[in-house]
Amino acid sequence: MAGRGKKKKKTSASGSVARGRNISRLKKKFTKNPASEEDFVKLWDVYLAAEAWEALAELLEARIAALTDGADKVRALLRLGNLYDEKLGEPRRAVDAYQRVLNIEPRNRRAIWSLAMLYHDLEEWNKVIEIYLLQIDLAESPEEKLSLRTQLAQIYEERLQQDDEALLEYIRAVRLAPETVRILLNMEKLAFRTASFRELLAVYLDVVERVERLDLKIAIYLKLARLHAEHLDDSDAAENYFRRALEVSGDDTEKLFAISSIYGEDEEWEELIAIYSVLIGLADSPATKNRLRREIARLYAEGLNDPSSAFFELVRVARYSPQDPGLLEQLCELGRQADRHLELAAVLEDLATRIQDEHLLAELYSRLARIHLDDLHNADLAEQAVARAIEILPGNQAA
Known part of the structure; x- marks a missing residue:
């Protein structure tokens, strides 16, 4: 038994020596002719089996230096970037590899996408922005552009605290998707924060003519009314937009109340109550006035958890429509x-x-x-x- 154990050790040692000699032989062959695909693949397979990641990176660097065809270099650099990122955990060296890809193919999608991820992980936000702008230029669908514009806006707002730039990106996003409520509300929030009322007015005037959703059209008319009344000092225009909202809703007051889902995304219940209060004064129909008051009561009770205000709003309904x-x-x-x-x-x-x-x-x-x-x-x-x-x-x- 002991003799067999010694024999195994001897065999194992001799195997290691043989592998070492084989690697040395392959390295010499590759060094003499690094452009040889056959010699490269043989040495690559040996290193890969041994999970010798640093050696693989050195092998690729030598291979890239010897390549003359641009497409071949790009493939090798992409492989190198992936190796640095996933196997060696060296994002800076991965970035360098992918940037070298762009030096050869400035619109290489895989390199651009990888750089976006790496810069994001490194929290190099200005670099992320550069890459996102490249991706927007390459994007083929409005949905892809919309996603990138929204991400850009978030970086400007949350990472760089550049509200003006964030607002511009949200405006661009709104023009791509005018019926996406969350983007509209984010744009509005930044416009108010930066006192960009004229810019907000221009966007809403454009959007209100393009949207097909009636609840959203009504909501934008109401927002235009509030904008003119509270920030642009134009009460006539404000009343005009309030009346337009009533006209769009027609006899169906439920269309007016459907906008609560839009305002509800940011729980803007007080603003909605103020809007409905104005509409009560402008509405011609007693039934519409009562429905508005009951909706105000609901918003007080369910949105603001204020049953007292809700109760007194219903008292007003009782005065005009007791049954x-x-x-x-x-x-x-x-x-x-x-x-x-x-x-x-x-x-x-x-x-x-x-x-x-x-x-x-x-x-x-x-x-x-x-x-x-x-x-x-x-x-x-x-x-x-x-x-x-x-x-x-x-x-x-x-x-």
Whole structure:
């Protein structure tokens, strides 16, 4: 057994010597003629099997120096860049290899893409920008250009704190995809931050004529109105754009409320409430005014978590449309959430004088009785409310 072990060691040692001699022989042959494809491949395979990455890099460098054909050099340099990046973990040397590719083929997509990744990892943002601009020039589809423009804007804004440059990139992105809400909102945010109101106006005037989505068209008209009212000191133009938004929505108020999904991306509930408040004053239809008020109430309750403001907005609806479907239930729910029990009782008492529908009126008194009993702890008033409910609808089970 011991003898066999010694024999194995001897065999292993002799194998290593043989491999070393083989490598030396191959290296000599390659050194004499580095342009030889056959000698290069043989030595490459040996180094690859041994995972001798540094030796492979040196081999490629020698091979590249001997090559005269540009296409062959490019292929070798791409392989070298990948080797430095993935096997040796040397991004700077990888960058050098890919830059040498561009010296030969300035529009080589693989080298450009690899450089973008490497510069990003190295956080060399100005270099990333240079590469992205090259990629934009090479991009074949609007979608690819849009993605690159958006990434450029993010680098300018988040990495370099250059808001003006970021705004320009978002403007370019918007012109590529005017119906992409997130890009529109990012552009608007930067325009306000940099007080670039005229630039924002120009973009919105262009975009509003190009978009086909009605909710987005309405939203942009409303944004144009706010822009003129608050930053361009032009109240006439503001009113004109508010009216255009109403015209586009027509009799379908749901189109006005669809814009909440656009404003909701940045949770701009207060701005939307302010817009709806203006529209209430401009709307001709009482039904539209009521729907706007109810939507404002919803935004207060669900968007801003402000049940008190939502309750008082519904009180306004109750003044003009006391029998609006679902209004009574919403009033009671919000009044209790906001601890507005006294105010709620007063509102219901007022509503009772203006509701004609017997079933709704009986329900109102039943709810009023519950408020007096459970929340205001006034059994006498609760009893009176129950009596009224039964008087209106004898046999009223709820009462």
